Amino acid sequence: MHKGLVVQKYGGSSVANVERIQNVAKRVVGYRKKGYDLVVVVSALGDTTDELIELASKITNEPSEREMDMLLSTGEQISVSLLAMAIHKLGYEAISFTGAQVGIITDKSHTRARIIKINADKIRRALKEGKIVIVAGFQGVTLDQDITTLGRGGSDLTAVALAKELKADECEIYTDVEGIYTTDPRIEPKAKKIQKITYDEMLEMASLGAQVMQARSIEVAKKFDVPLHVRSSFSDNNGTMIIKEVKVMEGVLLSGVTLNRHEAKVTICDVPDKPGVAAKIFKNLSEGGVSVDMIVQNVSHTRKTDLSFTVAKTELVKALKIVKRVSRNIGAGEVIEDQDIARVSVVGVGMKSHPGVAATMFGTMAEHKINIEMISTSDISISCIIQKKFAEVAVKALHNKFGLSK
Amino acid sequence: MHKGLVVQKYGGSSVANVERIQNVAKRVVGYRKKGYDLVVVVSALGDTTDELIELASKITNEPSEREMDMLLSTGEQISVSLLAMAIHKLGYEAISFTGAQVGIITDKSHTRARIIKINADKIRRALKEGKIVIVAGFQGVTLDQDITTLGRGGSDLTAVALAKELKADECEIYTDVEGIYTTDPRIEPKAKKIQKITYDEMLEMASLGAQVMQARSIEVAKKFDVPLHVRSSFSDNNGTMIIKEVKVMEGVLLSGVTLNRHEAKVTICDVPDKPGVAAKIFKNLSEGGVSVDMIVQNVSHTRKTDLSFTVAKTELVKALKIVKRVSRNIGAGEVIEDQDIARVSVVGVGMKSHPGVAATMFGTMAEHKINIEMISTSDISISCIIQKKFAEVAVKALHNKFGLSK
Numbered sequence: 001m002h003k004g005l006v007v008q009k010y011g012g013s014s015v016a017n018v019e020r021i022q023n024v025a026k027r028v029v030g031y032r033k034k035g036y037d038l039v040v041v042v043s044a045l046g047d048t049t050d051e052l053i054e055l056a057s058k059i060t061n062e063p064s065e066r067e068m069d070m071l072l073s074t075g076e077q078i079s080v081s082l083l084a085m086a087i088h089k090l091g092y093e094a095i096s097f098t099g100a101q102v103g104i105i106t107d108k109s110h111t112r113a114r115i116i117k118i119n120a121d122k123i124r125r126a127l128k129e130g131k132i133v134i135v136a137g138f139q140g141v142t143l144d145q146d147i148t149t150l151g152r153g154g155s156d157l158t159a160v161a162l163a164k165e166l167k168a169d170e171c172e173i174y175t176d177v178e179g180i181y182t183t184d185p186r187i188e189p190k191a192k193k194i195q196k197i198t199y200d201e202m203l204e205m206a207s208l209g210a211q212v213m214q215a216r217s218i219e220v221a222k223k224f225d226v227p228l229h230v231r232s233s234f235s236d237n238n239g240t241m242i243i244k245e246v247k248v249m250e251g252v253l254l255s256g257v258t259l260n261r262h263e264a265k266v267t268i269c270d271v272p273d274k275p276g277v278a279a280k281i282f283k284n285l286s287e288g289g290v291s292v293d294m295i296v297q298n299v300s301h302t303r304k305t306d307l308s309f310t311v312a313k314t315e316l317v318k319a320l321k322i323v324k325r326v327s328r329n330i331g332a333g334e335v336i337e338d339q340d341i342a343r344v345s346v347v348g349v350g351m352k353s354h355p356g357v358a359a360t361m362f363g364t365m366a367e368h369k370i371n372i373e374m375i376s377t378s379d380i381s382i383s384c385i386i387q388k389k390f391a392e393v394a395v396k397a398l399h400n401k402f403g404l405s406k
Numbered sequence: 407m408h409k410g411l412v413v414q415k416y417g418g419s420s421v422a423n424v425e426r427i428q429n430v431a432k433r434v435v436g437y438r439k440k441g442y443d444l445v446v447v448v449s450a451l452g453d454t455t456d457e458l459i460e461l462a463s464k465i466t467n468e469p470s471e472r473e474m475d476m477l478l479s480t481g482e483q484i485s486v487s488l489l490a491m492a493i494h495k496l497g498y499e500a501i502s503f504t505g506a507q508v509g510i511i512t513d514k515s516h517t518r519a520r521i522i523k524i525n526a527d528k529i530r531r532a533l534k535e536g537k538i539v540i541v542a543g544f545q546g547v548t549l550d551q552d553i554t555t556l557g558r559g560g561s562d563l564t565a566v567a568l569a570k571e572l573k574a575d576e577c578e579i580y581t582d583v584e585g586i587y588t589t590d591p592r593i594e595p596k597a598k599k600i601q602k603i604t605y606d607e608m609l610e611m612a613s614l615g616a617q618v619m620q621a622r623s624i625e626v627a628k629k630f631d632v633p634l635h636v637r638s639s640f641s642d643n644n645g646t647m648i649i650k651e652v653k654v655m656e657g658v659l660l661s662g663v664t665l666n667r668h669e670a671k672v673t674i675c676d677v678p679d680k681p682g683v684a685a686k687i688f689k690n691l692s693e694g695g696v697s698v699d700m701i702v703q704n705v706s707h708t709r710k711t712d713l714s715f716t717v718a719k720t721e722l723v724k725a726l727k728i729v730k731r732v733s734r735n736i737g738a739g740e741v742i743e744d745q746d747i748a749r750v751s752v753v754g755v756g757m758k759s760h761p762g763v764a765a766t767m768f769g770t771m772a773e774h775k776i777n778i779e780m781i782s783t784s785d786i787s788i789s790c791i792i793q794k795k796f797a798e799v800a801v802k803a804l805h806n807k808f809g810l811s812k
Contacts, residue, residue, distance in 0.1 A: 059495060071483070147504075
């Protein structure tokens with residue numbers, strides 16, 4: 001009895017040790033028994049990736065990105081082979097593949113490659129032979145056969161891309177939490193699990209710091225309308241469905257409050273206020289492979305102005321190097337860094353039709369005497385950069401103020 | 407100044423930790439500075455392979471061989487990327503490749519694959535670009551892109567095969583000992599380093615228990631006349647040259663004494679003494695993938711005889727299963743195993759022209775009251791199976807008797 005094709009993705013914590021791998025194998029076989037075809041995408045075991053990064057850092061602090069990909073891709077190769085063995089042990093047929101083997105072809109941007117196409121014939125053939133297919137997440141291969149990785153959280157992308165390519169009936173993202181919450185429950189214990197959320201809201205939440213799913217994979221899911229089910233590999237409870245549209249009840253303003261403590265702020269002082277200067281700065285950053293997040297420049301009443309932007313802390317050294325060079329070229333002043341910042345954001349499609357969210361947000365900050373250093377808004381989110389020490393207070397206050405704790 | 411191409415192979419102990427990897431990088435760069443092109447074959451870090459095997463054994467005691475290869479091949483992938491980074495750190499260009507990437511094409515015999523051909527274009531291109539090429543040892547890939555491994559010690563084979571394919575001027579095998587010794591120095595401290603040894607002698611010594619190099623790789627080196635230099639990665643001393651012919655001085659009878667404690671003896675009792683029976687037994691073992699080593703069958707004066715053979719301990723379970731089944735079919739009796747045996751051998755091309763080596767060997771055993779359970783001879787070696795507890799006494803006695811301690 002053929003029930004359809006399910007793509008499942010298990011994150012690192014779901015396969016952190018032998019016992020958990022066996023647990024995943026049981027879950028996979030459970031679906032098989034019900035008549036589903038299965039493609040299972042797996043991340044590296046627990047902290048393997050971090051351990052490999054640590055190992056490389058003992059050798060060099062500027063590792064070649066090609067060699068990093070070569071190194072890190074071993075993590076998933078270990079977990080797929082072990083999961084295949086665990087499924088065999090339960091008496092079911094399974095076969096593991098690396099990203100290269102299943103033809104996940106990417107561009108040459110090592111450590112953050114983009115998938116160009118997937119030659120899924122090998123998977124289709126294995127499925128036809130009745131096998132459970134296990135695919136290494138996070139990795140691909142260039143047309144020159146160089147191994148690439150898709151960036152942090154790239155296994156989600158592997159799962160979504162495969163679900164799209166194979167026209168899967170469902171794409172389940174297994175993690176160590178029960179789904180998406182209105183905010184991080186470790187900060188605000190009153191946080192609630194969200195039943196359904198739109199791609200757009202999830203996208204904002206992911207890019208604003210909710211670490212459950214990688215933003216890029218939600219973009220892809222949205223683009224190809226792949227419904228996602230984010231759930232826990234440790235329970236049978238339903239998690240959070242990420243879908244195209246959610247019927248919003250009146251009064252539901254926000255989906256959640258997010259926090260990102262992994263960014264740093266860079267300020268270039270006394271930037272000459274003339275056309276093309278900002279372009280020059282951000283062109284150089286972009287060419288140097290630095291992703292800039294928020295940018296703030298004040299209107300200037302003199303000939304000079306200050307320009308601030310945020311970047312991931314991991315890219316701060318690279319960013320400072322570039323910015324200091326460009327700053328000298330354009331005749332700007334000092335470059336100041338600040339690593340003690342946090343970004344607090346509120347997200348919700350509801351705010352489109354409800355003005356006043358921004359005012360309430362800023363008012364809440366003021367009530368708690370929290371200074372707002374930068375502000376950025378989108379259609380369905382508002383973000384504030386504040387000092388890191390106020391981060392948790394701000395999250396709790398906003399979660400409460402917008403009625404998410406109820 | 408182009409000096410020629412050197413293929414170097416570094417074993418697991420030479421790259422057991424970050425410090426040792428950096429040491430290897432320095433050595434490689436040292437050759438580069440002298441003007442050599444370099445292809446460097448690397449094994450997995452220290453005990454990585456054993457740790458991965460241990461991990462798999464926690465999941466299943468009969469892992470799929472395809473999945474084992476998938477798992478184990480990650481070990482070398484980690485070491486090649488780290489070595490490339492360490493060389494970059496010293497300011498030199500290097501690029502790492504997996505077995506699959508450099509086109510080491512093998513047959514489909516997972517865990518003990520044979521190299522069919524090498525498409526070394528990628529290596530040639532990288533060398534032409536002035537890069538030091540780092541290749542993952544021990545692994546290859548089938549025409550279907552399934553990852554294979556070449557069996558224990560397979561990195562030696564990778565090095566020798568690449569040296570042949572690339573017409574290298576030298577092939578250096580780096581290990582944690584200074585070369586080949588007349589016997590294991592841990593057993594007999596008077597053991598001496600051998601300056602030069604022939605392929606044939608080395609082959610006997612390797613297959614008889616000297617674990618410095620894998621036998622198959624010496625066969626390949628012999629076949630294509632690739633001179634090998636076995637030496638230590640921890641010193642600059644010359645090691646042992648393995649070459650076609652060594653001018654033997656008068657009186658030099660033996661090259662060394664070897665010991666193998668990794669075999670078990672299987673005896674099939676009361677085998678019907680008629681044509682085709684032995685063939686049936688060993689055909690079944692061979693089809694089951696069991697490599698049999700020594701075989702002894704006594705002339706029988708009745709209609710039944712006992713037949714003994716030895717196998718690697720790792721294959722004992724498989725061998726017993728097959729032998730017990732066949733034994734029932736052919737109407738033989740009980741099957742007895744003995745794991746407490748050792749094989750002691752003397753090796754030397756000199757014995758071809760000097761009769762009496764066997765007599766001296768057996769006499770030495772008798773002097774020490776050691777019972778010989780099986781005997782096997784070749785052109786340049788004589789082996790005895792004895793009880794394991796006498797192994798070290800036998801090695802020391804033979805090493806002394808044949809004048810190797812001088």
